[in-house]
Amino acid sequence: MATSQRAVLLLAADQFEDMELLYPLYRLIEEDIAVTVAGLDDQPVHGKKGHGPVPVDTTVDQVAEPDFDALVIPGGFAPDKLRRSRTVLDLVRAFDDSGKPIAFICHAGWVPISAKILTGRRATSVSAIRDDMENAGADWVDEATVVDGNLISARTPADLGPWMKALLAALSDDGQ
Numbered sequence: 001m002a003t004s005q006r007a008v009l010l011l012a013a014d015q016f017e018d019m020e021l022l023y024p025l026y027r028l029i030e031e032d033i034a035v036t037v038a039g040l041d042d043q044p045v046h047g048k049k050g051h052g053p054v055p056v057d058t059t060v061d062q063v064a065e066p067d068f069d070a071l072v073i074p075g076g077f078a079p080d081k082l083r084r085s086r087t088v089l090d091l092v093r094a095f096d097d098s099g100k101p102i103a104f105i106c107h108a109g110w111v112p113i114s115a116k117i118l119t120g121r122r123a124t125s126v127s128a129i130r131d132d133m134e135n136a137g138a139d140w141v142d143e144a145t146v147v148d149g150n151l152i153s154a155r156t157p158a159d160l161g162p163w164m165k166a167l168l169a170a171l172s173d174d175g176q
Contacts, residue, residue, distance in 0.1 A: 075106025
């Protein structure tokens with residue numbers, strides 16, 4: 001699977017679910033994919049289970065969708081902070097409008113909910129936000145990983161493997 005010269009934007013904020021940020025970060029780097037970690041400000045972020053500090057490369061105000069091939073949104077409590085940023089929501093909508101992969105896991109479903117891109121789309125999340133997903137118009141399903149067009153969603157850290165496989169397939173030179 002060739003992923004040469006690919007670039008992924010990974011959104012970060014304090015209280016991220018540790019494995020949901022770290023696993024995609026290192027897995028993408030392992031595949032020689034350039035990863036840019038963007039925070040709400042320029043301060044390092046800390047995981048809800050204590051991992052950190054994780055330095056950010058830049059802020060969400062300094063990035064643009066055309067510079068990236070995909071977007072990754074980790075879960076934890078960070079999505080509740082990310083969804084309050086107009087810039088983050090504009091980025092999510094831009095990635096969706098361009099048809100580029102948007103990978104989100106667990107509570108990260110809150111971000112595409114707030115970006116209003118889930119209506120009529122099939123997706124999954126942690127069961128705790130199932131009602132939120134459905135109220136936003138998503139066809140919520142209880143599956144490890146769901147791919148609906150450019151949306152790649154997963155439930156919990158237990159689903160990191162299939163979630164990342166789906167993202168890597170979407171980023172591969174041979175398509176999905």
